[in-house]
Amino acid sequence: MKKYGYLFPTILALAIAIGIFIGGKLHFSDTPEKLFSTNSKKDKLNRLIDYIDYEYVDEVDTDSIVDVTVNNILDKLDPHSVYIPKSEMQDVAESMKGDFVGIGIQFRRVGDTITVLRAIKNGPSDKKGIKAGDRILMANGDTLFGKRLSSQELVDKLKGKIGTKVKLKVLRQTENRTFDVSLTRDVVPIRSVVANFMLTEDIAYIKINRFAESTFKEFKNALWNLQNKGARKLVLDLRDNPGGYLGIAEKLADEFLEDGKLILFTKNKKGRIKKAFATKKGSFENKPIYVLINERSASASEIIAGALQDNDLGTIVGRRSFGKGLVQREMELGDGSAVRLTVSRYYTPTGRSIQKSYENGHEDYYQKFMQRYKSGELISMDSIKVVDSLKFRTPKGKIVYGGGGIIPDEFVPIGTLDEERVESMDSSGYFPDFVFRFLEKDRSRFYKYPMKEFITNYRVDDIIFERFIDYCADRNIRMDFYGQEKKVKSYLKANIATQLYDPNLGAKIKSAHDAMLERVKELDSLKTLEEDNIDAI
Structure with missing residues (x-):
C-alpha cells in the first residue's frame, strides 16, 4: 500500500470527477438504459452545426445559421418570445435602462x-455650449x-466609457468659424x-413612451413639479406605448391605488399564481385621473389601464388597446445574445386576460390593426366585437371584457385620413426634417424670440406653409393640405419649438389639436358641473 500510496489522491480525484459527471446525467425518474444517454434533441442540433462547420464543402457562417434556427x-411559440442578437443587445439594454454613456x-x-x-439638456455637449446646427468635423483627430x-x-x-475624453472640431456656420x-x-x-405640462389650471399632463428602469423616477419628478404648479388632476398618456418592465408598471399603478388593492396577478406554466397589491406609498391616490390609450398601447400600458378600470378608479379614454397579456423574461444565451421568453400570463384584478389570439400565426397577429380599421372599430365603439363568456364585473358593477385589449370607458374615434396623415408625417420624420432644413437657412432670425414670446x-x-407643401410634393405625399392648414401650421411651429427650445414645448403646442385631450377637457367640465350641482343641493 505504501508503494502505491502516492497514487491515492489522483485516483480519488478521478473518482470524484466521474461521480460529478454521472450525477449531472442522473434523473431519478430515468431508467438505467437512459443514464448515460445524451439529450437527443439538443445533440442533434449540435451535431448538425458541427458537421456544417467541419465537413461542409463551402465556408459557412454558422453563427448566422444558429440565429436563423x-x-x-x-x-413556433408566441409573437412576443423573441431573440436578441449580440449586435443589438447594447441598444436594447440602453433603451430599457434609460441612459447611455456618450456626449449627449x-x-x-x-x-x-x-x-x-x-x-441634450445638462449633457456633456450642452454644458460645453454645443448648439443645434453645429457640424462635428473631427473626433480625436x-x-x-x-x-x-x-x-x-x-x-x-x-x-465611449464614462469619464473618457473626446476632442471635437466643430463648425458653426451661423458664426462662420470652427473651434x-x-x-x-x-x-x-x-x-x-x-x-x-399643465393642460389646464388644475389638470397635469404626462406622456410616457415606454416603461424603462428610469420611468418611475422620471414620472415622480414630473408629477411633483406639476403638483407644485397646482395640479389636482392628471392625464396619463399611454398612447403608442408598447410596454416594458412589469415591475415599473406595478409601481406606477401603486401611485393611484389605495393600500391593499389588487394591481394584477400572474400565472405560470405550473399554475403558480403571484399577486401584486398596492401599498401606502401612492402620492396620487383618490384623485381624478384620465388614462389615454389607443390600438398601439400594449403590455405594461394595459396593466395600468386594467388595474384602474377594474378598481373603478379614473377614466380610460381612447380606443381599444393592443391586447398583450403575456409576461417575458430576458435570458442570456452565453455568447452576448439573449432571448425574451414568455414565462407567464397576467390577469387584471377582476381576473380577465386581455391577450388577443395568435392561433393564426404572427403575421395575422400583427395585422389585426388593419382588421380593426376595416371593421369600423376605430371609428365606432359599437363595432367592437366582444364575447359574452369573457364578461367580468368590477366591484361597482361596471361590465368589462377580456380577450383582446382594454376597451375604454370613453371612446374617441380615429381622425380622418388626412388628420392621421399629418400625425404620421410627424412621427415618420417629415416635419422634423423640413423644420431642420428651414432653420439651417437662417437660425439667427429666431434669436430675438425668448421662449415665452415665441x-x-x-x-x-x-x-x-407653401414651402412645406412643395417639400411634401417632392416626396410624393398627397393630401388636402389646405383642409388641414391649422393643424399643419401648428405642427410646424411645434417642431420649431422642439428644435430651438424644448421637446416639452413642442408637445404642448401639438396638444391644441388633440381630439383625446379635447374629450378629457369636456369630461372634466361635465364632472365639475355635476360636483357643483351636488354642492348647491
Missing part, C-alpha cells in the same frame, strides 16, 4: 457631415465628414417621460 424555434447630442447627417439636431461612415460607426466614435472643444463622456438619460407671438406664415 433560434428565430425559427421562437416563431441628437444628430442627423446633412450631406456627409454630422449636424447637431439638439444638445479622426475626420468624420467626407466619408461613407455608417450611423453606427459615427456613434461608436462619439460614445475645438474637449468633452468628458458621461451618462446621458434617454427619457421615457417625453412630455409633461409661444405667444410667433406664427407660421403662408410662405413657410
